[in-house]
Amino acid sequence: MSILNISLLSLVFALSCSSGDSDSTDVPTNLNVDISIIGSNDNNPNGDGSGTVQVSASANNAVRYAFRFKNGDQIGSEMGSIEHTFTQNGTNTYNITVWAYSRSGEFINQSYSVDVYKSDEAFATLVFSDEFDNEGRPDDQKWHHQVIPPNNGSWHNDELQHYTDRPENSFVSDGSLKIKAIKEQYSYNGSTKEYTSARLNTKFAFTYGRVEVRAKLPSNAGTWPAIWTLGANVNETGNYFGYQYGSVGWPLCGEIDIMEQTGWDKSNTISHFHWGDLNTEEYMDTGGETTVANTSSEYHIYAMEWDSESIKTYVDDTLVFELPNTNNKPYNHEHYLILNIAIGGNLGGDVPSDFTEDTFEIDYVRIYQ
Template sequence: MNFLNIAFLTLTLVLSCSSESSGSNDTPIDLNLEITLVGANSNNPNGDGSGKIQVSASAQNAVRYAFRFDGEDLVESASGTIEHTFTKNGVNSYSIVAWAYSETGEFINKTVTVDVYRSDEEFATLVFSDEFEYEGSPDTQKWHHQVIPPNNGSWHNNELQHYTDRPENSFASNGTLKIHAIKEEYTASGSTKAYTSARLNSKYAFTYGRVEVRAKLPGSAGTWPAIWTLGANVNETGNYFGDQYGSVGWPLCGEIDIMEQTGWDKNSIISHFHWGDLNTQEYKDTGGETAVSNASTEFHIYSLEWDASSMKAYVDDTLVFELPNSSDKPYNHAHYLLLNIAMGGNLGGEVPANFTQDTFEIDYVRIYQ
């Protein structure tokens, strides 16, 4: 299910009426229009991309109504309520004319203008985003720092870092988020590590949608950056929304690696899937990779398109890997997003002795449904 309730934004438009009647006592008066942009909310003030609006007209002494949408044919409505779909893509301004008629044919009318968003794209509604247009620590309403290792003071995969919530390791500035890996001795959870970094978990879980992360990757050998998801039901210390415990372990929760990069090959990126078969509990994984020669010097868009039939991982417009979805995979329930740099470990490899620090820079995170 979607953890964000999509609201309906209602605009009540009360304008001066223009009357073209004989002025009898039957003349309708006080024509009011209420226009609802379907799916509108604070992120999508012009609607959810369907182009649909709902119109309700009311007036004293009126027994029927008629509407004209942006110069199209007149449409009558006895009740004064009607739904209309605009088909032009993008955000466009449209005029709506409403007439209210009395039993004897006297009428008044009113014209209003609305801005409506229409998109033919499958994923048109922005349900979660962070543009990082602020200074300092990541927005605590959107992100949780996972700092408690689940494995006796250490992280999985033989990683060499401690994750912290310090501003030295993650902060927003000049319109981007920086996740900063540093060579330094740091003690936490009863163990001392030679490196620190940050691991951010979104305080938002979603089922299906399009994830877009525009990012520039660290270029140093030994760094292992990742943009990925875990099932929100994962039983792991300090997971999404804070120190919660889910109902299943890894890999039964499912993992989607939208982007990860090894510590020894900075000219390509990997998209990979890990899961436990829901029938047999057997561990399975598969994925692919593609060349990205300038991932450390230029921003690229790393994205996932996920629905009930498939999951497709992209870098810019290049499909990296597609995995068919099915009922035996844990990809039909909510996942949450993670951003991090690990040091060393299974995909980080050897960290050079002269490593001092490097940065994973994220321009924005957007999730559409």
């Protein structure tokens, strides 16, 4: 958050004082002003697109303050603090004038110039992305391969695969990430499975924002692709954030299934929510589905918009489901994103005997706030 802080001596602003016969000792001194641009950081020095600034002032001998933004009216404040939102889109330079008044009406003032960014888009700032422009292994600075099964050598939901970090199961080529499920015997930690695949977790956690994943889905029966999130405080074994936090279990951590597709219906996609009630710890879930044409031959954008009021999921511009975000749900803390293909299991179903391999292809991943 960008902050401008300037202290001003009354002698500098003697000419700004009101005229009259008041005692000069009643003139305010040492005007100190803080101007904070909301969402400002090294990457976004002019703010997060909200166009909002917070201004606070203090001065000796001052009993009230006033502020003017751009060419607007003077706005009074006894407390010396105010918040203002500029409405003009883009990055613009604005003047902010601050007055400090004494009890008798004497004053000092000063004007400041700030550059503020305003956007009509609710989620305007890109905070994480992978365009998959490299070749070979997924970027280790952005992705963690989760390979350790949490359930005595097996994954949840009766899934049939082992996840690996091998290039056979996940790699970047020709501008996209490929997650490949393969029929092959593979042993891990004493457990042998008939299939392999990959599960990639972002090494980035966030609270609120818009997620966009442009992807083609596998076409074969038995494949269960998913784009989803877990609370970063989940204690699941092998979870990247589990090593760092790991304070609660599932479903109290919260899960958001932005997109998943069953192994037996490749014409529809599902959005689903799983959570534990924070008051009762009761398991809760709900969701919806939508028809999507050509999921394996054409790219579609699978998206989520998440704020303190609601969580909405989309395919392209079609709303799939909206969940009200209330205080009893674990959707007010950091989550991280997961991409994977499971084989078989609850939503994968039966795997055909002639299955050999299939691919989940991701063009890009973008997270905005």
